[in-house]
Amino acid sequence: MSQIVSYQPTCDLKAIKARANMYAQLRQFFAEREVLEVETPILSQAGVTDVHLASIQAQRHVMGKLGTHYLQTSPEFAMKRLLASGSGPIYQICKVFRDDEHGRKHNSEFSMLEWYRPGFSLKDLMFEVTDLLNVTLKARFGEIRPTVLSYKHAFMDRLDLNPLQATLQQLKDCCRRVGLNLDLGDDRLGYIDLLFSHMVEPSLGFDTAVFLTDFPPELASLAKTRIDEDGELVAARFELYIEGLELANAYDELVDAKVLRSRFEADNAERAALGLHVMPIDEYLLAALPQMPECSGIALGLDRLLMIATNQMKLEKVITFPAEIS
Secondary structure: OOOOOOOOOOOOHHHHHHHHHHHHHHHHHHHHOOOEEOOOOOEEOOOOOOOOOOOOEEEEEEOOEEEEEEEOOOOHHHHHHHHHOOOOOEEEEEEEEOOOOOOOOOOOEEEEEEEEEEOOOHHHHHHHHHHHHHHHOHHHHOOOOOEEEEHHHHHHHHHOOOOOOOOHHHHHHHHHHOOOOOOOOOOHHHHHHHHHHHHHHHHOOOOOOEEEEEEOHHHOOOEOEEEOOOOOEEEEEEEEEEOOEEEEEEEEEOOOHHHHHHHHHHHHHHHHHOOOOOOOOOHHHHHHHHHOOOEEEEEEEHHHHHHHHHOOOOHHHOOOOOHHHO
């Protein structure tokens, strides 16, 4: 006897039409600013080394040779190769993949908007993101005027603790004080992330959108670092939050190949220590970086943006077929 299954999407036709309308708005937005739409491969011989991201592997033959390739967690590496080749400002709407990320705000396959602006500072990019929000979210919120808040001050406002200076013991004590009783050993950054994700992030962006800036330097990833107004080293990046939901992640892009290689190698050393798969490093990206212009870039989750635009609480209400039924 065959199993009875539902073939229908988890979202309704209204959400499908809202997505189509949003994509049209985005394409018009970038066309008016002469930002070129591009397309890059979703499979690569190299993958992201970030310890907190799990790439999905695929086997395929290239010129008759079988190899392991990786579905992109972001189109970043390939788009930076285009920037280094003289593309000028570019954007892409694409599918990205992160293994075993499922839940109210997550699906292992999701839609991303990523764009790069040569010559833009992070402040310039914030202005452009604000313009984009006032196109895509105007019907729900009217005019949006985001505030800017540093990661450090968000932490201090909520927990009275400076994450840039806090000792491991202070972080553990803070976790116990707020009822987060997980034992993460000596993982200082793990405790910072635990406190941020449970105590700080859910409170962001309810009065208006928030640009959260100046992250701990250990979270620089592919961003530059800088000295903040208090003389502390921070990562030159921001994230966008609305109603406690992270929508976007932006970097003042690192263009020093030697520094980036050292970060990739440090990531892989940590992966090996944790028993995780060591990722091949993207040598094409490292070869391109010396030719890449100074720029700011941003990745924005389109499914989450659509959640906000349509006032939905679950990702499944704005995508057709989540991983569990696809």
